[in-house]
Amino acid sequence: DAKTTQPTSMDCAEGRAANLPCNHSTISGNEYVYWYRQIHSQGPQYIIHGLKNNETNEMASLIITEDRKSSTLILPHATLRDTAVYYCIVRVTTGFQKLVFGTGTRLLVSP
């Protein structure tokens, strides 16, 4: 899997958009970008994934640059419950492949 680089921590005010960056400069053409988050003392939860087009679901939006070397996860209206560690992972999705987590970004949403 290609390596990813994320800031260690970020802060966001409640109600504002949280933009979490991820660098994956060595990503291959057949590798997808996945985002998971882990709320304290719980298992990680899948958020969203994409290949090269921007994606949106009920939880977040994923913006991938044209060269695919970086991406941004956007939580449009952060709430206190969005406080968590966010993991950016790149991986191929052809057959079995184990998912390797980095240390992620710790997002703190404050009132």
Add this chain to the structure above:
Amino acid sequence: SQTIHQWPATLVQPVGSPLSLECTVEGTSNPNLYWYRQAAGRGLQLLFYSVGIGQISSEVPQNLSASRPQDRQFILSSKKLLLSDSGFYLCAWSAKQTATNEKLFFGSGTQLSVL
């Protein structure tokens, strides 16, 4: 719908004692199964994964072992616990599919303290 059960939620064990953590998945068949560990303040470390009954792959040489006696059952074991085995243990599963939306689903975890 699919669910994953992991128990116990917390466990305090003395050094040198055995360990057995169990994980079961419902609502799916032939899943890929995983054991992860998270030390305090650290990221998730993949310990074992299994693509089928009796098929175990180890990622990190250590004091632990895993077994998959049934299709939807994954067990993490140790004969003698070490202090360094303390951590948050997570079981996860994913469906076997070639589509582009393979996702991992995690259990609620077991907080293990070895004293």
